[in-house]
Amino acid sequence: MKKNVVIGFLGTQLDSGKKRRWRPSIAVTQHGSFPIHRLELLYDRDFHRLAHKVKREIEDASPATEVLLQQVDLGDPWDFQEVYGALFDFARDYGFDEDREDYFVHLTTGTHVAQICWFLLTESRHIPAKLVQTSPPRRDDEDVTGNYNIVDLDLSRYDALQQRFDLIAEEYNALLKAGIETRNPGFNSLIERIELVATNSDAPLLLLGDTGTGKSELAERIYELKLQRRRVKGRLVHVNCATLKGERAMSSLFGHRRGAMGNGSSDRRGLLREADGGVLFLDEINELGIDEQAMILHAVETGRFLPLGSDHEITSRFQLIAGTNRNLGQLVSEGRFRPDLYARLNLWTFRLPSLPERREDIEPNIEFELNRSEKLLGSRVGFNGDAYARYLDFAISPATPWPGNFRDLSASVQRLCTLSPRARITLSLVEQEIDALERQWKSAEIDPDEALLSELIGETVDQIDPFDKVQLAHVIRTCRKSPTLSAAGRALFSASRKTKKSQNDADRLRKYLDKFGLSWSDVSEAD
Template sequence: MKKNVVLGFLGTQLDAGKRRRWRPTVALTRHEDFPVERLELIFDRKFSRLAHAIKREIEDSRSTTEVLLQQIDLSDPWDFQEVYGALFDFARAYGFDEEREEYHVHLTTGTHVGQICWFLLTESRHIPARLLQTSPPRTEEDGIDGQINIVDLDLSKYNALQQRFDLVADEYNALLKSGIETRNEAFNTLIERIELVATSSDAPLLLLGATGTGKSELAERIYELKLQRRRVKGRFVHVNCSTLKGERAMSTLFGHRRGGISGISSDRRGLLREADGGILFLDEIDELGLDEQAMILHAIETGKFFPLGSDHEITSRFQLIAGANRNLGLLVSEGQFRADLFARLNLWTFELPSLRERREDIEPNIEFELRRAEKTLGDRVGFNVDALQRYIRFATDPATLWPGNFRDLGASLQRLCTLAPRARITLPMVDQEIDFLKRQWASATRDEDDRLVRRFLGEKADEIDPFDAVQLAFVIRTCQTSRTLSEAGRTLYSASRAAKSSRNDADRLRKYLEKFGLSWSVLSEA
């Protein structure tokens, strides 16, 4: 059985018996149901006489308790830094033996600062102990030594407390999701991770994802969450970096002094200064020029920057959220994005999935868009049953790609709500909307493969199956990046050549091109 070891301060008032006859350190060692084998009593040399008197009394009255006096001199027992440092050093030097001894920290004695430090050190496991609280007798049943209680720091055992923590976490998650009951497991896990980071870290966040996946909305929700948690107190400043070009970009971001830009005779604060104490959201940060990127990096790391035309730095402490829909790592390799800024942003990177990767979330988002339309139009619009079934079937169909993601979905529902007669969306309206979306996407989403094939085949490209079009586009690109027909053939048929099933790669490629009316000379010249 493990031995009970108690660590605690000498009570300079209570243990001296100046306020009442009950003395907590002495009473602690007299409980039959909690035998104390060793008491580590911490005292200041100014109270050495009292400490030795307590030691003698305990050992004389109860010989099974060994009292070890630990002298720690504190110039100010109410100074948190000094007390915590002293106890931290004591804990590091102490030889804890958890296999043989059970450790407890006595909270009743010492200053409130000392009690806080004990709690922090035990909660962080620098001291592998449980907290112990004693109290004076209140009834005859308590005897002359009062009560003793052990405080268990394992909060997971307290269901009510855990439920409260879970409810708070759910509220924060719902805030980040705009109140939408999302069902996609990967997205919900992503939101939980963002909530943990946003509430505990002020480091930059990088939100990646295709256009329309909700980066801007999420950035605003993160700001609201941080505002609730009192991690920011300033404004949310949203900057679309794709609209910033040249000298005007510098002025917009960093401000300028009078005369800093030719033709402008007034000062400008700049958006970085407007974000002081709050959050700066740089959407499409990949569109910034390299000079602006360098100044942004300096501002993030130092909290300072130079307005145009100024010799004095301006201070602005803000938290940065950056958004991008392109691969920043690839842009770094191509020299279009600064590696040092990317490294600074890449600590917390979150990639938002597209709508077609979250098809189970389409129905909740339809409900959300209907509620949002109600606020805009002032009238609650609903679907007829057959119309809703038709729309959901189309929206969740794997063939429906939603190239604009949630932006497309929101625009579609806004059109339906606005045009709905008597606030009801009918089946014919849904069919018209679906036809409109298909035509719109067909004209806007002709991909690179399609454009490349049409460049050489013209209208004949309509006669090719989509499967063959993808293959042909790859072949065309390979021919255009190869020096000879033979080199292109070796690249395209490398696997079959290794298996010795292809003898003449160039001839095989020539015949493949002839199927589509193409030749090596046409492709290589192009």
């Protein structure tokens, strides 16, 4: 059987017994249901006499209890840093033996600061103990030992609390997913990671993903989560960096003083100042110029920035969320994005998968869009059975590209809901929508070979066989890279020229181009 060991401060007032009979350090050892084998009594040298008196009285009242006096001198028992440091050192040097002993910290004695420090050290398991709180008898005729309560701060042992924590985590995950019951394991794991980072860190976040994958919506939900967790107090400022160009970008982001723009304009606060205490979402951050990137980095790291035309920096502390559909690492290598800003953003990077990568999430997203449509239109719209089967089959098919990702899906469902007769989406309406989507995606496709040939040949490109289009496009690109007709010919005929007696590559290339009505001057970019 393990021994019970209690650790606590000498009660300099209560244990003296001057005002009442109940004395906590003595009483804690006198509960038959809670035998104390050893009491570690911490005392200051100024109370040496009282400590030894209490020790003798405990040994008389409870002979089975060993009392060890531990001198811990405190210059100011109300100084948190001093008290915590002294108790931390005590715990570090104590030598706990959990296999043979159970430990309890007596919270009743000592200053409120000491009680807080005991709690923190116990909760963090620096002291592997439970808490014991004693109290005097409620009536004078009760047993002088009073009452005691034991609290175990090891939360892992409390299933109900753990379940509550799990439910809260699920609520936060649901918030980040807009309440959609997503099924994609990779995306769900990503959301769980974002939830942990968003609730525990204020470092910048970088959201990567193709257009339409939901970066802006996720940034808004991250802000809502931070607001709920009280990690931010200010507003969310959403900036589309693609709309900021030149001096206007500087003024919009950092503000300016009156007259700084050369037109007598009044002061402007700037978007960074508007985000003070909140979240600044820089969508398409790759569109910012190098100078703006440098100032953003300075503002993130120092919480200060300099408005245009000002001699004094402005303070603004915000959390940065950046979004982009570009490879920032590649832009860094091309000299178009600052490596120091990229390094700062790259601490927490999350790539949002495209809709084709999350086809199992299409069905719950259709339901989400139907619910959203109900709020917009004021009435509930539903699919007929055959219409839903046809639409879902098309939506989840590997042959359906969804180039605009969730933006395409959302627009498609909204069209169906708006055009549905009597709030029912019919099979005929679905077929029309599918046909419209396919025509829309086909017209938006840009074939680089087709574009190159159309530039030179015009509408007659439709008269060229697909096989010849690929070959001719390659020939044209080679010509544009070559300084002369002969050099282009040597590059194009490098294999076959070895088997020919006559190696007039320039003439062969000239004749090939002539078949399509083209000349060297038409296809060459050389001077």
